[in-house]
Amino acid sequence: MYHEPVLFTESLDALHIRPGGVYVDATFGGGGHSRGILGRLGDNGRLYAFDQDDDAAANAQQAPFAGDERFVFVASNFRHLKRSLRVEGQPPGTIDGILADLGVSSYQIDTPERGFS
Numbered sequence: 001m002y003h004e005p006v007l008f009t010e011s012l013d014a015l016h017i018r019p020g021g022v023y024v025d026a027t028f029g030g031g032g033h034s035r036g037i038l039g040r041l042g043d044n045g046r047l048y049a050f051d052q053d054d055d056a057a058a059n060a061q062q063a064p065f066a067g068d069e070r071f072v073f074v075a076s077n078f079r080h081l082k083r084s085l086r087v088e089g090q091p092p093g094t095i096d097g098i099l100a101d102l103g104v105s106s107y108q109i110d111t112p113e114r115g116f117s
């Protein structure tokens, strides 16, 4: 597994996800939390996922994210979140919740080429 999210259910519960709401995963990584958010969204919901890591971007191109029209991946540092969301037509006030799982993922530590081990 790319990364096992901690407090998975608790963090999703804390977002109080409305099926038609608009949410942001600021740290997509392996997409564990994003998968959970999409699982609670209805057909009209939307999820914007940010990550600045190339491997995370590659994960976002795969199932179940690829082809899911409710999902938009933004390959960017979340410091640009406000501006990027504006570009996507989602100004402040239109976002129902933001999840940030800060830090490195276990994948980044476990992959020697990345230099952490």
Ligand SMILES: C[S@@+](CC[C@H](N)C(=O)[O-])C[C@H]1O[C@@H](n2cnc3c(N)ncnc32)[C@H](O)[C@@H]1O
Pocket: 002, 003, 004, 005, 026, 027, 028, 029, 030, 031, 032, 033, 034, 050, 051, 052, 053, 056, 076, 077, 078, 079, 101, 102, 103, 104, 105, 106
């Ligand atoms: C702990 S992992 C997230 C794991 C994710 N919640 C999951 O379920 O797989 C943190 C991720 O945040 C990303 N990240 C860290 N700082 C970032 C930043 N300033 N902007 C965008 N992504 C960032 C890292 O590249 C990493 O993929």
